[in-house]
Amino acid sequence: MTARLCADADDAVAGVRDGSTVLVGGFGMAGMPVALIDALIRQGAKDLTVVSNNAGNGDTGLAALLAEGRVRKVICSFPRQADSWVFDGLYRAGKVELEVVPQGTLAERLRAAGAGIGAFFCPTGAGTLLAEGKETREINGRLHVLEYPINGDVALISAHRADGMGNLVYRKTARNFGPVMATAATTVVVQVRETVETGAIDPETVVTPGIYVDRVVKVADHA
Amino acid sequence: MTARLCADADDAVAGVRDGSTVLVGGFGMAGMPVALIDALIRQGAKDLTVVSNNAGNGDTGLAALLAEGRVRKVICSFPRQADSWVFDGLYRAGKVELEVVPQGTLAERLRAAGAGIGAFFCPTGAGTLLAEGKETREINGRLHVLEYPINGDVALISAHRADGMGNLVYRKTARNFGPVMATAATTVVVQVRETVETGAIDPETVVTPGIYVDRVVKVADHA
């Protein structure tokens, strides 16, 4: 179904259920859907599994969601950062589960979810701690690990511009996880800096076609 | 290594060895690298495995390569067409091998080759003739077939425009197999309608980054 333009960020994240898996775009602050995360904090869903590259910085955004005790599990590639004290404290206190996934495998598992691939043999991490307990197989003389898709109930992503169909373009390295996460969740919510008329985005340059987008909300750019 | 601009199509396909696997872009005539195929016919490599969506039309292009007895095997999704008489005759005479692959699986096996994925479980074709002899597995209640990458020694593709780095953009549905084949072969040869200065293609709109491109040749558009 074609995308819906939402009145505000609260409208955009309405209905997220307790226990949901939430994919959150961004790499550092680039592409981080700040307004949607803030709205999710207000919305109140708890017992969440959050899939994102990092596990929150400082005291806002994902860190604030974590601090409220709303996150049961984090699936990410790089939780530990100079300013990830909220996550660090919860983790050391045993109050949040952590699944660490190599960054490229995280992206590929999200892609597999979106692309209907049941599982894939991946050379990354073979023979390391992160492959423990996973099925492995040697293919063409190289050890591979069997990796499964990561499906989201909801994806929260940030893009630069949307048209009336929900077609999206991104800007520079803020593109990062947005396009793959948009394919991998049941409900895809996008915050954009600007909306344009359908037809105003050159069809050759669309990065995320509107088929993947459920809700769009225009928010002021805090950058 | 950065891409080389070739003098002509013969220069672009120089050095293709007997026994090579050649990926050939195009879907019907859209995106078909006609000038490169003609040059490959002149170049003389034989005992080729050709990977392409179709198996030649009429008496030119791939059909002419087949008619010269230069192709040992065809891997494609749809060999049989109204005007595929050259392939049909060779196949019925037992003079060419055929591996039929569902079109999406063909694209995904090429992508897997380019993306360093060792193999993947795919629901397409499970339980059909095309899965016979292949490993299968039920994942989340759905039957999947284990599919392996298709690597090319050479890819011959057609794009709309290239810059000096080998960055490519395509045009409309002529994009089709080009971008995935460009990732899947050791040597990637591209015919384009126009070449532009490096910097003249908006970095947001590059479809095939130059890292995948080895040789570029500008040819007159026969379309």
Added chain:
Amino acid sequence: MSHTSSRAPGQGPLSKHDIAALIARDIPHGSYVNLGIGQPTLVADHLSPTAGVVLHTENGMLNMGPAAHGDEIDPDLTNAGKVPVTELPGAAYFHHADSFAMMRGGHLDICVLGAFQVSARGDLANWHTGAPDAIPAVGGAMDLAIGAKQVFVMMDLFARDGTPKLVSECSYPLTGLACVNRVYTDLAVFDITEHGVSVRQTFGIEVHDLADRLGLPLLTGSPR
């Protein structure tokens, strides 16, 4: 919804255009739809521009427009049947792996396909006659069969030799297992349900006659 007979018995079978119009009416507003190649592409002619239906073509495009004519013809822009087409506002182009990822990942709402046979379980046979001298050619048929949220089949209910095409078991090689949700034919529309084949509508034939001719038990009443 209960079984309805849209036309009085005896009014005769639907034409291909009638079937296409019926399918077009059943596609919800705003759906993303793939019409495969051949006969199902007729459905496009019956979709009103206000229906908001977005057409996908597996060779890499969303929001495909009608067939191109005259100066509109562009060799770089064709549908999956290699027929020149046009582009509507809001279109998007993508490569083959992305296009089939979109399909295999279940993002299309509806796919409409032709068929040689459909089984009572929803198995589909539409790519290969199984003739010993046939050259196998599958194209995107298997991907389409398993990819969309709902798979509609559009076909005549009986082959030219009078044998049913809705059968208890397909005799032709399969395209996909248990993948068909609904079958639109010249004589009736069927839902494939977990309880069996359910008749939604008939055209000029009574359900008991239909069951006799098909040699299949048919459910009526509320489909799932």
Added chain:
Amino acid sequence: MSHTSSRAPGQGPLSKHDIAALIARDIPHGSYVNLGIGQPTLVADHLSPTAGVVLHTENGMLNMGPAAHGDEIDPDLTNAGKVPVTELPGAAYFHHADSFAMMRGGHLDICVLGAFQVSARGDLANWHTGAPDAIPAVGGAMDLAIGAKQVFVMMDLFARDGTPKLVSECSYPLTGLACVNRVYTDLAVFDITEHGVSVRQTFGIEVHDLADRLGLPLLTGSPR
């Protein structure tokens, strides 16, 4: 090429910038290179614009330029270390799955990484100290380790406590198995070959002293 001592013994170890300059000189013209995060990013400062080296950053860009300053800073444009950077002519942006496909698929010529330890077989340990209270965080390290055609490590040869970082077996958790091709350090440059560790160059130390301090057999002469 046979073993050479670039500096006279006693001239002392190289600085980080000396090592970075050495690596920059060894990168062939026109290479596609990823410099990871941290210390290896110093290599960029020593790459001449005429070297035609194209930098990849795993967060989705080719032809990354130098760090951004002042008005150049754009929050939408950072490197993998989340430092604002610039864009060179001929750049391209792509999403994370495409970026790591590029890496995993072996399309980058060279990747330069830091390390806690490298084994004589080329095993790499650079993501986890193995300390019981450490929070594991891998980022792109495992992808980089196995992705490039050649993996270069840049590190001090000895840890602060004097223990060698080039070892017969890594004691830290591994990032990748048998993935390192060359090790650039303050005291020497090594090739990891199928026959063992080969010394390419030393800086202020004799090979036999190096072998003694490392407790490893070292090959000299023609590396593979």
